[in-house]
Amino acid sequence: MKEVSEASNLLAFQSIQSxxxxxxxxxxxxPTSYWLAMAMVYNGANGDTRSExxxxxxxxxxxxxxxxxxxxxxxxxxxxxxxxxxxxxxxxSIWLNQTYEFLDTFQQSVTDTYQAxxxxxxxxxxxxxxxxxxxxxxxxxxxxxxxxxxxxxxxNATYFNGAWTYPFDENNTQERTFHKKNNSSVExxxxxxxxxxxxxxxxxxxxxxxxxxxxxxxxxxxxxxxxDIAMDDFLEGFTLENWQEWRDSMEIQKGxxxxxxxxxxxxxxxxxxxxSLGMEQAFDTQEADFSNMIDxxxxxxxxxxxxxxxxxxxxxxxxxxxAGATSVEMKTTSIEIGENFxxxxxxPFLLTISDNETDTILFMGMIHEPTxxx
Numbered sequence: 001m002k003e004v005s006e007a008s009n010l011l012a013f014q015s016i017q018s019x020x021x022x023x024x025x026x027x028x029x030x031p032t033s034y035w036l037a038m039a040m041v042y043n044g045a046n047g048d049t050r051s052e053x054x055x056x057x058x059x060x061x062x063x064x065x066x067x068x069x070x071x072x073x074x075x076x077x078x079x080x081x082x083x084x085x086x087x088x089x090x091x092x093s094i095w096l097n098q099t100y101e102f103l104d105t106f107q108q109s110v111t112d113t114y115q116a117x118x119x120x121x122x123x124x125x126x127x128x129x130x131x132x133x134x135x136x137x138x139x140x141x142x143x144x145x146x147x148x149x150x151x152x153x154x155x156n157a158t159y160f161n162g163a164w165t166y167p168f169d170e171n172n173t174q175e176r177t178f179h180k181k182n183n184s185s186v187e188x189x190x191x192x193x194x195x196x197x198x199x200x201x202x203x204x205x206x207x208x209x210x211x212x213x214x215x216x217x218x219x220x221x222x223x224x225x226x227x228d229i230a231m232d233d234f235l236e237g238f239t240l241e242n243w244q245e246w247r248d249s250m251e252i253q254k255g256x257x258x259x260x261x262x263x264x265x266x267x268x269x270x271x272x273x274x275x276s277l278g279m280e281q282a283f284d285t286q287e288a289d290f291s292n293m294i295d296x297x298x299x300x301x302x303x304x305x306x307x308x309x310x311x312x313x314x315x316x317x318x319x320x321x322x323a324g325a326t327s328v329e330m331k332t333t334s335i336e337i338g339e340n341f342x343x344x345x346x347x348p349f350l351l352t353i354s355d356n357e358t359d360t361i362l363f364m365g366m367i368h369e370p371t372x373x374x
Contacts (some may be wrong), residue, residue, distance in 0.1 A: 001070040001073040001074045001077070001358060001373065002070075002358075003059075003060075003062060003066075003070060004035075004039075004067065004070040004074060004244075005069055005074060005358045005359060006240070007035075007057055007058045007059060007069075007102060007358040008031050008032060008035040008360060008361070009031065009239055009243075009359070009360065009361050010058050010157060010239050011031050011034070011035060011057070011058070012031035012240075012352075012361045012364045013032065013238065013239055013240050013364075014277070015029050015034075015273055015364075016029065016235075016238070016350070016364050016366055017235055017238075018273050018276065018366075019268050019270075019273060020188050020268065021182050021303040021366070021368065022264075022265075022266050022267070024080045024264065024353050024368065024369040025180070025181060025310070025368030026264050026365065026366065026367050026368055026369060027266065027268075027365060027366045028264055028266040028313050028363065028365035028366075028367075029266070029268070029309065029311060029324065029363070029364055030156050030309075030311055030322070030323075030324025030326070030362060031308075031360070031361055031362075031363075031364060032090065032325040032360065032362050032363075033156045033157070033158040033309065033311075033325060034154045034270060034307070034309050034324075035057075036071065036075070036090065036092060036114065036157065036158075037092070037154055037156040037305075037307075038053070038057060038274075039057075039067070039068075039071050039114065039289075040092060040094065040110050040114055040116060040154045041053070041115075041154055041282075041293075041304065042054070042057065042064075042154075043064065043068070043069070043106055043109045043110060043292065043293070044106050044290045044292045044293025044294070045289065045290055045292060045293075046289045046290065047244070047289040047291075048287075048289065049281045049282050049287075049288055049289040049290065050242075050289070050292075051240050052279050052280060052281050052282065053279055053282060054223075054307075055277070055279075056274055056277035056278050057280035058129070059278065063357045064294075065297050065322055068109060068113040069322065070112065071113060071115075072112075072113045072114075073088075073343070074350055074358065074360065075090060075114065075115065075162075076089075076247055077166060077357065077358060078090050078355070081217065081218075082215070082286075083213035083214055083215045083217060084213075084214065085162065085163040085165075085212065085214055086124065086161070086162045086163075086213040086217070086218060086220075087159070087160070087162070087214035088155075088159070088161075088362075089134060089135075089157070089159040090105070090156070090158050090159075091115075091117070091134045091156070091157050091159075092115060092116040092117070092119075092154070092155065092156050092157075093117040093119060093130055093154075093155045093157075094108070094110060094116050094117070094118055094119075094121065094127075094152060094153070094154050094155070095117075095119050095121040095127055095152065095153045095154075095155070095246060096099060096118065096120065096121055096149050096151070096152045097114070097121045097150060097152065098120050098121070098341075099283065100106050100151055100294050101294070101295075102152075102293060102294060103292065103293060103294065103295065104291055104361075105292070106293045106294075108273055113195045116154075117130075117318065120330075121128075121146065121151075121152065121153060122146070122192035123146060123148060124141075124143040124144060124145060124146055124313060127142065127143045127153060127155060128140060128141050128142055128143055130155070130157075131155060131325045134157035134159060134241055134325075135158075135159045135312070135323035135324075135325060136159055136161070136321075136323070138159070138312040138321070138323040139157065139310050139311075139312060139324070139325040140323045141324050142155065142308055142310055143292065143308075143349070149305075150305075151294065152293070152294075155325065156325065157320075157323070157325045157327070158323065158324045158362065159323045160218075160321070160322045160323070160353065160362055160363065161319070161320070161322075162209060162212030162213060162218060162320050162322045162341065162353075163212060163318055163319075163365070164211075164212060164318065164319045164320075164328060165210075165211040165212060165213060165216055165319050165320040166189055166195045166197070166210070167222070167317055167318055167319070168191040168275075168317035168318075168334060169192070169193075169194065169221055169317070170317045170338050172191070172192040172193075173189050173190065173191050173192065173261060174189065174190060174192075174259070174318060175187050175188070175189055176188070176189075176190040176344075178260060178345055178346050178347070178369070178370060180196060180347075180348070180368060180369055181231060181348055181368050185232075186363045186369060186371065187369060188260045188261070188262065188316070188370055188372075189260070189261045190258045190259065190260055190261070190344075191258065191260075191261050191316075191317055192256070192257070192258050192260055193256070193257045193258075193259070194254075194255070194256050194257075195254070195255075196253065196254045197209060197210065197250075197252065197253065197254075197255065197257065198211075198219075198250035198251065198253075199250055199251065199255060199341050199343075200244075200246055200249045200250045200251070200255045201296035201341065203226070203233065204226060204229055204234065204237070205220060205224055205225050205226060205229070205244050206221055206223075206224045206226075206341070207222065207223045207224070207247075208221070208250075208255075208257060208341075208343055209221050209222075209246055209247070209250055211256075212279065212319065212320070214354065215354070217355065217356050218353065218354065218355050218356065218362075219353070219354065219356070220315075220320060220351055220352070220353050221243075221246075221247065221351065221352045222259065222349060222350075222351050223238070223246070223351070223352075224343065224345050224347070224349045225347075225348070225349070227347070229239070229368070230343050231348045231368070234350075235257075235350075235366070237348060242363040243352070244317075244359070245277050246339045253340070253341050254340050254341075254367045255340050255341030255342060255343065256340070256341070256342045256343070257314075257343050257344075257345075258343070258344040258345065258346070259344075259345040260315070260345060260367075261315060261316050261317065261370075262314075262315055262367070262372055262373075263312075263313060263314040263315070263372045264311075264312070264313050264365075264367075264370075264371075264373065265292050265310070265312050265373060266310070266312075267308070267309070267310045267311075268307055268308075268309050269306060269307060269309070270307040270309050271283060271307055273305060276336075282303065282304045283303060283304050283305075283356045284303060285303050286301055287301070288301050288302060288303035288304070290302040290303070290346075302364070308325075309324065310325045311324040311325075311363070312324075313324060313363070313365060315370075320353065322362075322363050324363065339367070348366070348368045349366075349367055350361075350364075350365065350366050350367070351364070351365045352364050
């Protein structure tokens with residue numbers, strides 16, 4: 001599953017640099033969610049449409065059997081997370097207009113490989129209820145309306161709830177100043193922790209890893225550009241290669257960490273993002289070829305109309321709850337520092353929530369204003 005994990009991670013870094021921020025300037029995505037949703041769609045593509053999708057998903061010639069096998073292994077790995085302090089739920093569903101039927105090969109692929117639930121496409125309510133149930137009520141109203149032209153809607157829901165291995169003491173939480181991108185500031189509650197943690201520092205940034213659960217199988221990585229490094233400049237060097245090297249360079253060090261306690265919601269449509277990666281034909285009302293999904297002689301051209309992605313994040317003293325329903329040269333050499341580190345995340349920062357064994361990024365965010373949802 002290494003190849004699909006890396007391809008999914010590459011999409012994560014491309015999306016964090018491409019998607020528009022919300023009103024608070026934040027971007028927060030679940031690459032695992034939109035990867036699996038698009039993987040199901042890919043199974044139904046054919047011809048040039050499949051070729052373009054393969055390039056956009058960066059599959060580099062991987063055949064469909066290997067692609068599905070690796071995705072199935074990835075889902076099985078996440079399903080078998082064995083830690084009472086971690087909850088990870090990844091679910092897929094496909095809603096089909098009952099006027100049509102899926103081809104047998106497609107239906108078998110999505111049910112066997114992706115454990116997708118099949119249901120009738122009627123109104124938005126059953127879909128929204130399904131997503132809400134799968135995400136502990138954090139993602140709602142993923143679908144606003146269903147038209148007569150809708151043939152099928154493919155949905156992924158990803159939910160994560162993890163308790164910190166080293167929780168923050170609520171008694172140490174206090175209001176402090178967070179400096180925003182536009183030279184303004186906001187007062188937010190900052191949590192404080194003095195602990196031995198995986199840490200690395202370069203001349204461009206500080207990074208620390210906060211593990212979850214008893215087994216520390218998953219963690220949140222926080223990346224804080226130095227005060228004289230603008231986020232836009234830092235983001236140019238925030239690549240998969242550097243992310244991997246920074247993680248590998250982390251060493252256990254004792255230190256003080258202060259970080260905001262916050263929550264956010266994010267929503268984006270991903271059509272333009274995937275089109276920018278060369279996936280054009282799948283959205284073309286005349287040229288799209290999804291003849292591996294439904295016999296297109298039944299209905300004419302079947303195409304992708306919209307890709308909606310919604311996420312939720314809540315970070316507090318106990319842990320993290322997250323849900324998703326779909327150039328400056330960076331130096332990586334560590335700086336020699338003293339025995340203790342001091343890191344205060346009081347300006348825009350980046351975060352990832354990732355899995356240790358597969359290196360898969362479940363969630364990724366760019367936070368410019370860490371306030372709480374009202």
